[in-house]
Amino acid sequence: MSTSLLETKLYAPSIRSELVSRPHLIERLQGGLRRGCKLVLISAPAGYGKTTLLGAWVAHTEPHRSVAWLSLDEGDNDPARFWAYVAGALRTARAEIGEIGQMLFQSPPPPIEAALAGLLNQIAEARDPFVLVLDDYHLIHTQVIHEGIAFLLENLPPQMHLVIATRADPPLPIPRLRGRGQLTELYQSDLRFTLEEAATFLNEVMGLQLSGEDVAALERRTEGWIAGLQMAAVSMQRRDDVAGFIQAFTGTHRYILDYLVEEVLQQQSPGVRRFLLQTSILDRLCSALCDAVIGSDEPVDSRSVLEHLERNNLFVVPLDDRRQWYRYHRLFADLLQQRLWREQRDRVPELHKRAGEWYEQSGMVAEAVGHALTAGDLERAARLIEQTGWATFTRGEMTTILEWIGALPDDFVRSRPQLGVLHAWAMAKSGRLEGVESCLEGIHSDRLRGEVAAVRAYVAGVRGDLPRAVALAQQALEHLPEEDLFLRAIVTQNLGVAYHWSGDSAAAVRTLSKAVALGRAAGQAFQTLTAMAILGRAHEIQGSLRRATETYREALALASEAGNRPVPFAGMAYVGLAGTLYEWNDLEEATRCAMEGIRLSALGGFVAYHVFGHALLARAYEARGDRDHAIEMLQKAEQLGQGGRYALVMALVAELRARLWVAQGDAAAALQWVEERSLRADDPLDAAREIELTAVAWVLIAQGRPGEALGLLARLLEAAQVAGRTGSAIKILALQGLAFQAQHRVGEALSALERALTLAEPEGYVRTFVDEGEPMRGLLSQVLVAQQKGRQALSRGIAPNYVARLLAAFGEKAEPASPAMEALVEPLTEREMDVLRLVVAGLSNAEIAEELVIAVSTVKSHVNHIYGKLGVRSRTQAVARAQELALL
Amino acid sequence: MNHCEGLEEQVVYQVRVRGVIDSRWSDWFDGLSIRPQENGDTLLTGPVRDQAALHGLLAKIRDLGLPLLSVRRIWKDVGWALGRELPCRVGGARN
Numbered sequence: 001m002s003t004s005l006l007e008t009k010l011y012a013p014s015i016r017s018e019l020v021s022r023p024h025l026i027e028r029l030q031g032g033l034r035r036g037c038k039l040v041l042i043s044a045p046a047g048y049g050k051t052t053l054l055g056a057w058v059a060h061t062e063p064h065r066s067v068a069w070l071s072l073d074e075g076d077n078d079p080a081r082f083w084a085y086v087a088g089a090l091r092t093a094r095a096e097i098g099e100i101g102q103m104l105f106q107s108p109p110p111p112i113e114a115a116l117a118g119l120l121n122q123i124a125e126a127r128d129p130f131v132l133v134l135d136d137y138h139l140i141h142t143q144v145i146h147e148g149i150a151f152l153l154e155n156l157p158p159q160m161h162l163v164i165a166t167r168a169d170p171p172l173p174i175p176r177l178r179g180r181g182q183l184t185e186l187y188q189s190d191l192r193f194t195l196e197e198a199a200t201f202l203n204e205v206m207g208l209q210l211s212g213e214d215v216a217a218l219e220r221r222t223e224g225w226i227a228g229l230q231m232a233a234v235s236m237q238r239r240d241d242v243a244g245f246i247q248a249f250t251g252t253h254r255y256i257l258d259y260l261v262e263e264v265l266q267q268q269s270p271g272v273r274r275f276l277l278q279t280s281i282l283d284r285l286c287s288a289l290c291d292a293v294i295g296s297d298e299p300v301d302s303r304s305v306l307e308h309l310e311r312n313n314l315f316v317v318p319l320d321d322r323r324q325w326y327r328y329h330r331l332f333a334d335l336l337q338q339r340l341w342r343e344q345r346d347r348v349p350e351l352h353k354r355a356g357e358w359y360e361q362s363g364m365v366a367e368a369v370g371h372a373l374t375a376g377d378l379e380r381a382a383r384l385i386e387q388t389g390w391a392t393f394t395r396g397e398m399t400t401i402l403e404w405i406g407a408l409p410d411d412f413v414r415s416r417p418q419l420g421v422l423h424a425w426a427m428a429k430s431g432r433l434e435g436v437e438s439c440l441e442g443i444h445s446d447r448l449r450g451e452v453a454a455v456r457a458y459v460a461g462v463r464g465d466l467p468r469a470v471a472l473a474q475q476a477l478e479h480l481p482e483e484d485l486f487l488r489a490i491v492t493q494n495l496g497v498a499y500h501w502s503g504d505s506a507a508a509v510r511t512l513s514k515a516v517a518l519g520r521a522a523g524q525a526f527q528t529l530t531a532m533a534i535l536g537r538a539h540e541i542q543g544s545l546r547r548a549t550e551t552y553r554e555a556l557a558l559a560s561e562a563g564n565r566p567v568p569f570a571g572m573a574y575v576g577l578a579g580t581l582y583e584w585n586d587l588e589e590a591t592r593c594a595m596e597g598i599r600l601s602a603l604g605g606f607v608a609y610h611v612f613g614h615a616l617l618a619r620a621y622e623a624r625g626d627r628d629h630a631i632e633m634l635q636k637a638e639q640l641g642q643g644g645r646y647a648l649v650m651a652l653v654a655e656l657r658a659r660l661w662v663a664q665g666d667a668a669a670a671l672q673w674v675e676e677r678s679l680r681a682d683d684p685l686d687a688a689r690e691i692e693l694t695a696v697a698w699v700l701i702a703q704g705r706p707g708e709a710l711g712l713l714a715r716l717l718e719a720a721q722v723a724g725r726t727g728s729a730i731k732i733l734a735l736q737g738l739a740f741q742a743q744h745r746v747g748e749a750l751s752a753l754e755r756a757l758t759l760a761e762p763e764g765y766v767r768t769f770v771d772e773g774e775p776m777r778g779l780l781s782q783v784l785v786a787q788q789k790g791r792q793a794l795s796r797g798i799a800p801n802y803v804a805r806l807l808a809a810f811g812e813k814a815e816p817a818s819p820a821m822e823a824l825v826e827p828l829t830e831r832e833m834d835v836l837r838l839v840v841a842g843l844s845n846a847e848i849a850e851e852l853v854i855a856v857s858t859v860k861s862h863v864n865h866i867y868g869k870l871g872v873r874s875r876t877q878a879v880a881r882a883q884e885l886a887l888l
Numbered sequence: 889m890n891h892c893e894g895l896e897e898q899v900v901y902q903v904r905v906r907g908v909i910d911s912r913w914s915d916w917f918d919g920l921s922i923r924p925q926e927n928g929d930t931l932l933t934g935p936v937r938d939q940a941a942l943h944g945l946l947a948k949i950r951d952l953g954l955p956l957l958s959v960r961r962i963w964k965d966v967g968w969a970l971g972r973e974l975p976c977r978v979g980g981a982r983n
Contacts, residue, residue, distance in 0.1 A: 045950065045953050046950075046951060046952075046953045047953050082979050138950075167950060167951070167952065225953070227953065251910070253907065253908040253924075253927075253928030254907065254909075254952060255905075255907030255908055255909045255930070255952075257952070257953060258907075258909055258913075330951065331951070331952070331953055334948075334951055334952055335952065338913065338916045341915055341916060342915065344917075345915070651959060783943045
């Protein structure tokens, strides 16, 4: 079983026992963790033993605390790749950390904070402390990643610590962390070998027998630079005339490493020397790859050379336990490469070409691309990019694709239309919409017509040009090959969403159902689930509550298929379910689903659902008469939804806000909102506008302007009926009833209401009526009376029990069965529950810290959060409240 | 296009590092002139395309573990820095 390249990045270096141990430095690192430092920063130039020190420290710390290790590469400057690797590393310490790539792949992609918040929430649920090590952080230069790490540091859960090893001070808020005592720092002055350590290294580890003077001379010359001392030692091991070496070495100004590496190279056999120079172009080495690069003219036994190098502590670092993969210590890679350039410049492209071929034949296409590009082997590079491009795209690694294609000459790219399409998609998904058209310029191939239309459709959708998005998506579907399931699924879904937003719910239902089927056929669970969640909403708008609920439940089943724990994207289905359950007046279940939906959406970074979940919770609290909590949830929803493009959800939130203003008697605010909203009465009536304008009508009625409301409602009703939006029609008709009632036009009021009831009864609508309070109750009573007296032709059409049930629902003072659900606005995390149990058991903070193996400061932090959530100020109160709520 | 005008616009940097490296390193540093100094420093001098190229150069120096001592911009002394006569006078007398 061979090591994957991913594994080599996650491999914490093993420690060779012969190296110099540095207990004082280890103790500083340990001390930092004990003090609860968020960040350990090791910033020193190459060759000061940073990685070695961390490796030794990992071995020291591992039994008590898990360590997740990530060795960074130049290629990790692609944010999608970077965070995917971070999540992968975290998963070695905590198996429950989920896939982050999917979060970033949503359309539109969430702000990085949302996805990271999701990751952090997942980490916070882990019990035991652990450490994330990022090695070679200086290779990262992408601003967005730095911002992400800063965000991570600001919100780091108490049980996690971050270690960064770098050659340059990173652009992170270091002074702030230092000021708060949350930083442990090690620099060149700490890491350099002291005279003692140099002596130990040279004489005991390397087996030389140098006098104190000699050691001092070498220490002076190298200034404690470990790499320098190491090379000097290696050189001296092979020499008889050690004194001569020291004299020459200390007597020259020559750049140490250049001098020493040349010395050491001269001491190697010609075969080894050739090996070192020619393989210096590789990021990673395994014997087969080295053999391929060196070629068959003058072959070298790479396997034994690698073993020789490792044994002699020369240049290479193992990347796994199986001794399959190695890499050069970067310091030496550069020096060796420079020599290669000097001596065999014209052979370099050929070496890269061979490396590219080997990687391609071994099925590692992404690695092959880099070498092909460097070799100037454009044909191969283009072919490989086309081959691996789509997979790279689905992982969200747009930056990588853009870099690859950017390295190819423009006219070359133009001659390969498939690259052009891939380029266009990468541009579009990275938000560089203006660049898309020039990528597609000149692509007239029939074969690609579907793909070209597909990316244009996506761009139109993002720009909000719904008619164009619909037209292009339809065109794309006409031309895309049947077998291209994944792309067809995406385009179909985008089309369905466009219909949904523009208010054509019948088309939305049809199209999204197809998208679901395609997603399943393509084996894309995440994409299928998003389609199902929106399909459910489309059913709701059409008035099919039962089918909506079925869809949500199906989605939940799909989401749980992977394992026992619900995955984050189940959050979308839970929120949807909360909506229909609320309508059916099952407030307890609706609240439970909303809370679970919120929790999972937060984990997954699904902002729209996170917001919607809060809005639903707000409605549920309001329905129970808990105004305060309702407002709190509403404010949260508004805050979370700021700055995003979630027009539909924000319309629902705005509606709720308007209702609460009126309920609180803040007429002015409500009316001002109405002014703003109705000014644009000529706007096309899409789904979001319909919600807003319906809310406007509601406010007008509540504020004693039923005449105006009726005008608006008539327009809305017609539009809804034409488009088959029965769900909306029910709400509108109910409002019409109230408006007529306010004008004392009882007959018309009853008539409107009965029409609403006829449509609503088969699907069991309840809250739409109950939420309207007294005026609606009055009207319904009249309907009931009319039914009982056999009057009004229409009344006979409505099942008699229905109206009675509705009236009964008004009377209920919704008693939640579980007091805990009502009282706890924000549920306690698992960790907080652990701490609370121990608090109730009577343990002090220090005892709890010992019991759970965490810092006392961490315990205090948890306790404060618990007080906040329980609404108490002391331990005694907390215990009482916990018992009251039957939390434990 | 006037050849001299192009040169006048190029920005020349001079970087000083500690440790002597020889002229064979010139290729690795994109053709900069390498001049060891008597005190054990080395001067790397030459035109640098822009800020990004400058940072790339500094990163190369960093990654070799060569201690960086100073970075100067000396665009007026183009002819001297490149060690050769220009075919025409650049903007009159040299400062």
